[in-house]
Amino acid sequence: MDKKIIGIDLGGTTIKFAILTLDGEVQQKWSIETNILEEGSHIVPDIIETINHRMELYNMQKEDFVGIGMGTPGSVDIEKGTVIGAYNLNWTTLQPIKEQIEQALGIPFTLDNDANVAALGERWKGAGENNPDVVFITLGTGVGGGIISEGNLLHGVAGCAGEIGHVTVDPQGFECTCGKRGCLETISSATGVVRVARKLSEEYAGESQLKQMIDDGQAVSSKDVFEFAEKDDPFALMVVDRVCFFLGLAVGNLGNTLNPSSIVIGGGVSAAGEFLRSRVQKYFEEFTFPQVRNSTQIKLAQLGNEAGVIGAGSLALKFLEK
Structure with a gap:
């Protein structure tokens, strides 16, 4: 089976997901509501749960994926994979997202600011050519x-x-x-x-x-x-x-x-x-x-709402180089 990447676009009301080929073709997409209650403590567990559910549904293993990329609001530390100050998510304290997701799913994870990620999407598969x-x-x-x-x-x-x-x-x-x-x-x-x-x-x-x-x-x-x-x-x-x-x-x-x-x-x-x-x-x-x-x-x-998940997916391509 050809390797895949996962793109996540984390927003204040919905979290969008896509499974893409390494060429950026969206093969599946879905979304869940963003639960920002209790200081946004449900967000990462919800992401882990829905990805696990999809993998079970389509009989996919962690080895089938090169990596996961995510776009998020707030101040992002790309090296550490943390976010702080995403007020629309109720994330006022430091969130160790990379650590939590890699531990739970066993797939390399990386993230960036949501506007940067949309830029990557438009550049890769949209108007940026x-x-x-x-x-x-x-x-x-x-x-x-x-x-x-x-x-x-x-x-x-x-x-x-x-x-x-x-x-x-x-x-x-x-x-x-x-x-x-x-x-x-x-x-x-x-x-x-x-x-x-x-x-x-x-x-x-x-x-x-x-x-x-x-x-x-x-x-x-x-x-x-x-x-x-x-x-x-x-x-x-x-x-x-x-x-x-x-x-x-x-x-x-x-x-x-x-x-x-x-x-x-x-x-x-x-x-x-x-x-x-x-x-x-x-x-x-x-x-x-x-x-x-x-x-x-x-x-x-040109990509509308898909720019975020496509750009997020492209972040995971860096794991190919390693």
């Missing part, structure tokens, strides 16, 4: 990212490389949860788009269905903002333009600094598709010099 230089930005509730340079995922001295959401784009802008002002996350995340809309609506005087909803105190989502913009609502178009200006500025600076083959945009906000991408591209071209402008492409992510 397996190029050695790819930057991935995920626009969700926050803004995350991952940088792959010359084939290697960049981590930085404190594991903070690729925190694209905290690039300052507007020094006088909104306060960020990180404690500083004007982070990209405060503008281009799903919550940021709505914040920009509320702020700009204070000074906008023209006709607009979106502005009317905000003035009436109705709940508005980033999806609403983009949908109204696509219907030519003049205020919604103004909001989208502001969001894309700052996103284009951040992406332009990444292009000028790293000159990757592609900068891939994923996450919930990227569901706006070409409408978003083309506007970011316009500002990217404004903020880059010719050689970068002509060699770095702005692309939309």
